[in-house]
Amino acid sequence: MPLVNRMRPFTSTIFAEMSALAVEHDAVNLGQGFPDSDGPAAMLEAAQRAIADGHNQYPPGPGVPALREAVAAQQLDDYGLVYDPDSQVLVTVGATEAIAGAILGLVEPGRDVVMIEPYYDAYAAAVALAGGVRRTVPLVADGDGFALDRDALAAAIGPDTAAVVVNSPHNPTGTILSHDDLAEIARLCVEHDVIAIADEVYEHLVFDGAVHRPLATLPGMAERTLRISGAAKTFHVTGWKVGWLSGPMELVQAARAAKQFLTFVGSGPFQPAVAHALRTEMDWVRSDAQALGRKRTRLSKALADAGFGVHRSEGTYFVCADPRPLGVTDGAAFCRELPARVGVAAVPVSAFVDDPQPWRHMVRFAFAKDDDLIDEAARRLAGLHGKRGQLPS
Numbered sequence: 001m002p003l004v005n006r007m008r009p010f011t012s013t014i015f016a017e018m019s020a021l022a023v024e025h026d027a028v029n030l031g032q033g034f035p036d037s038d039g040p041a042a043m044l045e046a047a048q049r050a051i052a053d054g055h056n057q058y059p060p061g062p063g064v065p066a067l068r069e070a071v072a073a074q075q076l077d078d079y080g081l082v083y084d085p086d087s088q089v090l091v092t093v094g095a096t097e098a099i100a101g102a103i104l105g106l107v108e109p110g111r112d113v114v115m116i117e118p119y120y121d122a123y124a125a126a127v128a129l130a131g132g133v134r135r136t137v138p139l140v141a142d143g144d145g146f147a148l149d150r151d152a153l154a155a156a157i158g159p160d161t162a163a164v165v166v167n168s169p170h171n172p173t174g175t176i177l178s179h180d181d182l183a184e185i186a187r188l189c190v191e192h193d194v195i196a197i198a199d200e201v202y203e204h205l206v207f208d209g210a211v212h213r214p215l216a217t218l219p220g221m222a223e224r225t226l227r228i229s230g231a232a233k234t235f236h237v238t239g240w241k242v243g244w245l246s247g248p249m250e251l252v253q254a255a256r257a258a259k260q261f262l263t264f265v266g267s268g269p270f271q272p273a274v275a276h277a278l279r280t281e282m283d284w285v286r287s288d289a290q291a292l293g294r295k296r297t298r299l300s301k302a303l304a305d306a307g308f309g310v311h312r313s314e315g316t317y318f319v320c321a322d323p324r325p326l327g328v329t330d331g332a333a334f335c336r337e338l339p340a341r342v343g344v345a346a347v348p349v350s351a352f353v354d355d356p357q358p359w360r361h362m363v364r365f366a367f368a369k370d371d372d373l374i375d376e377a378a379r380r381l382a383g384l385h386g387k388r389g390q391l392p393s
Contacts, residue, residue: 006128013121014351018335022345027338028377030299031345033171033317035368039235040277040284047240047273055269061260063091063244064271070278071229071244079214081222087249090256093266095201095230095243100126101259102197102226102245103163107132111162116148118172118352118359120199123165132162136354139173145312146173148181157188163195164188166215169202172349172364173320174296174313176210182218190220195251198227201243204234204285206315207293216247226251231274233317234285240270292317292368299367302378307385308363317368320349324361326384331363342380 003011018031038044062068068085075081083089092098099122107113109131115123117136127134137153139146157164166185168177177185189196198215206212216225230243245255277284300310300319309322328334331348339345349362367374 006131007125010121010125010128014347018339018345018347021336021339025339025343027343027345028373028380029345030365030367030369030377031335031347033233033366033368034238035236035317036370036373037236039231039237040281043235043237043273043277043281046276047270050269050272055272057268058265059091059268059271061265062086062256063089063265064268064275067091067242067244067271067275067278070275071246074278074282075214075227075246079217081214081216081227081246083246084249088252089244089246090252090259091267091271092230092243092245092259093263094232094241095199095228096122097241097259097262098226098228098230098243098245098255099123099165099197099199100129100262101255102228102251103127103132103165104130104258104262105254105256106195106197106226106251107162110160112156112158112160113163113165114153114156114161115165116167116170117354118349119165120167120171121352123199133160134354135161138353138355138358139170139175143312144310145314146170146175148177148184150181150184153184154188157192157194159192161192161194163197165197165199167199168215169200169206169212169315171202171316172318172347172352173311174316174318176206176212176314179213182213182215185215186218186221189224194224196221196225198225200227201230201233202316203229204282205289205292205317207289207296208314210314212315223248224251226255231270231277235274235277235281236288237270237274240267240274242267242270242274295367295369295371295374298371299365299374299377302374302381303365305378306381317366318364319367321346321363321365322361323363329361331359331361335363342383344377344380 022029068089072085103126226247232238311320313319350356
């Protein structure tokens with residue numbers, strides 16, 4: 001096979017596999033994290049106007065000025081973070097490209113990149129592209145939720161560490177890292193002079209009165225953190241691929257040096273629409289977060305009623321469930337059987353880890369779906385009670 005060795009583990013994704021099974025068996029797809037509804041109407045109309053007005057050629061390399069200004073203004077208003085839109089904000093083709101650009105631009109081959117496990121699978125692929133060495137630090141059980149293993153983090157960071165990737169609110173578990181967890185990450189980054197790449201794409205989608213605290217707001221972190229977010233999850237436009245990163249000028253310039261040779265630019269007519277949304281549609285976002293919290297509760301109850309153990313989800317689009325009460329110990333096999341058995345698709349959390357054993361049983365479900373679809377999934381999942389003996393262990 002001509003593919004280079006470092007990329008062989010990434011030839012396919014669990015999302016493609018589970019979505020294909022969902023289509024094959026006409027299953028309710030709760031595997032892939034995209035919403036069933038579009039974003040605010042005024043934002044969609046702004047995109048249509050931009051297309052009609054001829055904003056269809058290459059946008060500026062760093063991004064449309066109006067969007068960079070809106071990104072900087074939102075972070076100042078929400079968190080007190082001060083970024084110069086001309087030199088400290090870079091628009092990317094989705095948050096995934098922001099992550100890839102940051103890692104490619106800042107990590108020398110052979111240097112370590114520490115990430116929290118489970119992790120979004122694109123992190124590992126970006127580290128491989130850069131020739132870096134992946135080091136993982138696990139989340140561990142904390143009541144019905146999860147917390148960072150701080151001792152493992154301290155052991156993982158050392159003189160070979162180039163960067164730490166931090167994702168909170170966390171995909172796939174829905175965990176919001178506690179202040180103490182963030183403070184320990186910050187302490188170690190400052191002590192070892194390590195860059196932090198903070199994936200905060202779910203920053204606005206937090207529930208039950210929770211408040212997101214950016215890693216860059218902690219002491220010593222503004223000068224060493226690239227903060228990443230985007231429009232996809234915030235405004236229900238995953239297909240627009242409009243993301244951004246913010247941080248110290250030298251870090252942003254490093255990410256841009258790599259990013260410009262990945263896609264050069266993208267999403268031209270969508271950038272002014274997202275700028276409009278950041279300035280005028282945050283009430284819509286807050287209302288959407290409340291609705292998502294109700295959907296989280298709706299699906300969590302359905303999973304509990306079906307016999308799963310259900311973990312706490314504090315944000316994002318996702319809830320993790322434990323099928324061991326149903327007699328299932330292999331989450332990957334369970335997910336591959338689930339579309340045919342009951343007509344529901346999910347993804348195994350073991351697909352997002354280096355050490356699968358602690359996560360072997362765990363399954364992730366997405367709840368950013370219409371209530372009717374969640375209710376139909378609940379009806380189908382209820383059938384698991386009668387199929388316990390048939391399910392893979």
